[in-house]
Amino acid sequence: MSYDQALEHLRQQPVEPPSFTDVERRRRWTEQRRVPSGRRRTALVATYVSVLAYVALSIRPIIDAVGLGGGTVAALWQGTGATLLPAGLLLWAARMARRSALGPQMLSRAILWSNLVVGVLIAAAFWSGMDRTLGVVIAFACATALIALGARGLHGREEDDGVFRPTRFRGLLLVALVMAFADAQTLLFSGIMQLRIGMDGWNLLGTLRYAGPTLVASGVMVVAVWGPVPTADVGTVAQPRGQLRHRLRRARWVLGAVVGGGGGAGQHGRGAGVCSLSDPGRGAR
């Protein structure tokens, strides 16, 4: 058979389209899951407000340094290095919230929960001044975004056979997953903060010993909870049944190890622990 004849055979091969019922079912399912545009817009604005609060948090030391004639480069590192991660993640969350798949929806909520906690910690760490106000703004904006998003979009994809489709304890499982990922992000943030504080003295080995375990643990947790590819259909929710349980177990194990390690480090007398957001002197005015 010649190439042209084979091509003609290929053209004539029948390919069955999906049935209209299937298309309609998927359309209705997507509509049910989609957060209404008004609420999505509120969540988006609130998320951007929290990003702006992080930006303000990061440029304030620079302004201070310039005003006082201090070292701008050092201030730049102190400022942006710490807040780049949550601000970037929040922008990512805003993008993820637009998608209707379960993975991105969970991810956006996890990031918002994580930053809600970070905002509360910032507000609690600084009793007065601009930093405290910004911490309150971050926490409030994240809470607003979470309320606006609500529970819409956190339903399973009923036509996906062979993937995670919890029916019993569904709410608890989803909350566990969201919070586990939020834990991982908060841990990563703490690791970066520790790295920044450690790098002030330019002691590389000491800094790695100090921040390394936290950073590694957060990385392991992200992979444990979410899987190595953080996309809509490869995330936790698209893994075959059974894997989810293992992932949660791994996340619990890593978290336990980190908390144990953190306690040990605290007893060892190192200054800033896992939850220390900044050196105490920085916030004092």
Next chain:
Amino acid sequence: MKRREDEAMVADQRLAEAIGEGDEAAIRRLYELHAASLTRRLFHALGDAEAARDLTQDAFVTALAKMHRFRGEASLSTWLHGIAFNHLRDHRKHTRRRRWWGGRRPDESAAPEPSPDAVASSRQDLRRLHSAIEQLRPKLRDAYALRVIEQLSLREAAAILGAREATVSDRTKRAEAIVKAAFETPESDS
């Protein structure tokens, strides 16, 4: 010719408006007009019938949700196919990542089963053609599927793929040369 095009544009616009108003019959009409061709073209670009059906559903869902954005600058068919090929690109990206990380592979029964009455020799030739097409990079494969297999006009293929006509023409020529050469090379194990 121009008048027929204008009439088609008006019909598309009306259909889009009816869908925007939630007319179930209009949605069904859109499905009847385009589902078969869309699935077939996606299948030729992807080589996986199940994934093609899945992407067709996604394309319809996206198109129905974004029907208010249809401006009538291109035909409804071209607009719908453009959405479908965007989904196809996303699908490929995810599949590539999945392979990179050693995750679950997609259904690899890429070469479709020929119709039951197909003779053995033609089945073998079809498989040979399929494996030749499999060698193409995604962009070349899309151009080949639309221009050579589906025989769309250069203008339409370019509009669907979001590329310039000259680019699509060049990709088609390169793709066809590769497929022909691979098809005509005798198999070493046969």
